[in-house]
Amino acid sequence: MKLPIIKGIKKETAVSLLAVVFGLVAGALFMLMTGNNPFAGYAFLFQGGLMSIERIGNTLATSTPLILTGLSIAFAFKTGMFNVGAAGQMLFGGFCATAVGLTLNLPKPLLLTLMLIAAILGGALWAWVPGFLKARFNVHEVVSTIMMNWISYWVVYYTVPAYFKGEFLETESRKISDHASLKVAWLSDLFGGSYINLGILLAVIAVIVISFILDKTVMGYELKSVGFNRFAAEYAGVSVNRSIILSMMISGALAGLGGAALYVGNASNIQIGILPSQGMDGIAVSLLGANSPLGVLGAAIFFGLLYSGKGFMNAMTNIPPEIADTIIATIIYFAATSVMIEKFIDRIIRRKRGE
Secondary structure (H helix, E strand, C coil), X not given: CCCCXXXXXXXXXXXXXXXXXXXHHHHHHHHHHCCCCHHHHHHHHHXXXXXXXXHHHHHHHHHHHHHHHHHHHHHHHXXXXXXXXXXXXXXXXHHHHHHHHHHCCCCHHHHHHHHHHHHHHHHHHHHHHHHHHHHHHCCCHHHHHHHHHHHHHHHHHHHHHHHCECCCCCCEECCCCHHHCCCCHHHHHHCCCCCCCCHHHHHHHHHHHHXXXXXXCHHHHHHHHHHHCHHHHHHCCCCHHHHHHHHHHHHHHHHHHHHHHHHHHHCCCCEXXXXXXXXXXXXXXXXXXXXXXXXXXXXXXXXXXXXXXXXXXXXXXXXXCHHHHHHHHHHHHHHHCHHHHHHHHHHHHHHHHCC
């Protein structure tokens, strides 16, 4: 069934846009309550991420892991799964990429290929366990993915100091070499010396591939059918258990790739004792993007813009950077309560139709 549209905009898009508007309005109210000018605050917030080609590059780099984790969670949502384990999958995938980069000494193209494969397989493996438990024993994936997050945390916590300890600190790994990094001079120079890297290209390719899989392939149709109604899908001959495991593995592979983008792209080593926040932020990106690959791309870049600009806003206006976090939280709240916004949109549509 086609969704109603408002002036050519689909309802899901309208809901996301309204969630952003409500979040920005709430942020303006918070700025007023702290005695600050919201117009100046927003001007510096967006300037912080867009005022120069270098800052645009940094915004895109900040957005890259969010694109991949948001895509990971959106893919799971589309196929009827709730993957709360993107943080652990991201961490383990990034650890696998880092381990390969610190162990092998190969030409950069070959080494990067092996590192990305390791990240994808690491994330897929970490998601296979909850998928198998769901398919075989009907263990709820929310519980098992959360547990896998902490298993990943402790595996990295003990393995990095034991085998990849940094030269000066035990709390981080050795730094990867330039030929093991996703940073490339031509791309960084193109964006004025920013820390943008090949991860953004991988993220865009992932968006295109996942969109194609979901909309144009038999596998995507089967996975979505299991998400809509697993019993009807099973009656139609779809292997439900296989689809559940495959869905989780693809979701985990995307999160693992996000780990590579973070740890060997934006950064140059991996620190212990930290679960990457991008794993949980991916849930917000997925919600705001209406679980659509293109929607996730736009939502991740918007969040990346807020993250990049909040420090500049604080420096120029003394508005607390937590205001930007509050804006994001409010946007998430309205995106999560999209049912109320949809009812509001439906009411507008009925009034226009005179119903």
